[in-house]
Amino acid sequence: MIWPLDIIILTIVIICGIAAISIKDLLGAAIMFGAYSFMMCLLWSVMGAVDVAFTEASVGAGVSTVFFVAAVFRTTRRTRD
Amino acid sequence: MEALGSLILAKYNYWAVIALLLIGLYAMITKKNLVKKIIGMNIFQTAIILFYVSIGSKKGATIPIITHGHGDASHAVHSVEYINPLPHVLMLTAIVVSVATLGVALALAMKVYSQYGTLEEDEIREKIMESEPV
Numbered sequence: 001m002i003w004p005l006d007i008i009i010l011t012i013v014i015i016c017g018i019a020a021i022s023i024k025d026l027l028g029a030a031i032m033f034g035a036y037s038f039m040m041c042l043l044w045s046v047m048g049a050v051d052v053a054f055t056e057a058s059v060g061a062g063v064s065t066v067f068f069v070a071a072v073f074r075t076t077r078r079t080r081d
Numbered sequence: 082m083e084a085l086g087s088l089i090l091a092k093y094n095y096w097a098v099i100a101l102l103l104i105g106l107y108a109m110i111t112k113k114n115l116v117k118k119i120i121g122m123n124i125f126q127t128a129i130i131l132f133y134v135s136i137g138s139k140k141g142a143t144i145p146i147i148t149h150g151h152g153d154a155s156h157a158v159h160s161v162e163y164i165n166p167l168p169h170v171l172m173l174t175a176i177v178v179s180v181a182t183l184g185v186a187l188a189l190a191m192k193v194y195s196q197y198g199t200l201e202e203d204e205i206r207e208k209i210m211e212s213e214p215v
Contacts, residue, residue, distance in 0.1 A: 003093075010097040017101055017124050021108040026116050026200075033120050040127055047138045048145075048164040052130070052172050059180050064123065067180075071187040072116065075194040079114040080201060 005046055013039045026077050030068035037061035094135040101128035113202045115190045119183065126179045130172045137168035145169075 016036035023029045037060045045053040089096065101124060108121025145166035147158060190200065197205050 007093060010093065014097060014100050014104070017104045020120055020124070021104065021112065021117060026114070029117065029120055033123065036124070037127070040131070043131070044134060047134055048142070049134045049137070049169045049172075050144055051166075052134060052169050052176070055173050055176050059176055060127070063180055064183055067183055067187055068116070068120075071191055074191055075116075075200060078200075079117060081112050081114060081117065 002046065006043070009039060009043045009046060013043060024079060024081070026072045026079050027069065029079075030065060030072055033068060034061050034065035037064060094131070094138075098128050098132045098135065101125075101131065104128075115193065115200045115202065116187075119186045119190065122186070123179065123183060126175070126182075130175055130179075133168040133172050133175075137165040139164055 013036060016032055016039055020029050020032035020036055023032060037056060041053050041056040041061060044050075044056060105121045105123075105125030105128060108124065109118050112118055112121065139161075142162055142164045145163045147163075193205065194200055197208050199205060199208075
């Protein structure tokens with residue numbers, strides 16, 4: 001663990017998490033959630049969990065973002081909060 | 082005071098876990114949109130995974146791959162030089178389960194949208210009240 005890198009990535013993760021739940025557009029929220037997952041994947045490779053990191057990059061960031069975008073396109077982008 | 086400062090500084094991973102848990106819980110409780118609730122649930126799950134991976138990490142250790150693997154069995158393995166891989170393996174299962182949960186939740190949200198024409202929770206409740214008054 002390299003602590004300056006750790007703290008920078010943790011800050012970006014928290015900012016991406018707050019942005020993902022506060023954007024007033026569901027497609028934008030899905031994209032911010034993908035960015036959050038990729039930052040989480042970077043954090044895990046810094047912490048030495050390489051197997052968790054590449055599983056998160058393929059399954060968490062890739063497949064989850066595709067699911068969200070597909071669901072948003074089949075329903076609606078509109079949200080009130 | 083100094084002990085408190087060192088506690089906050091040295092365990093920064095766990096403070097980030099607490100912050101992410103609170104973000105996920107806040108989104109699940111207060112947001113009215115179903116997709117926002119599902120995003121909050123996923124953030125909650127990732128925070129728990131981060132907690133478990135933080136337990137397994139060590140200072141000054143390398144990734145858990147033995148460099149002298151085959152044909153060199155007499156070599157001693159110093160476990161203090163390697164990060165504990167057991168939480169990583171458990172959390173691989175948790176990531177796959179979280180994607181399965183996400184798929185089911187989004188399918189249910191799409192079914193709700195095709196039935197009621199909206200994803201907002203209060204509008205759905207109004208439409209239920211209109212269709213079958215108690």
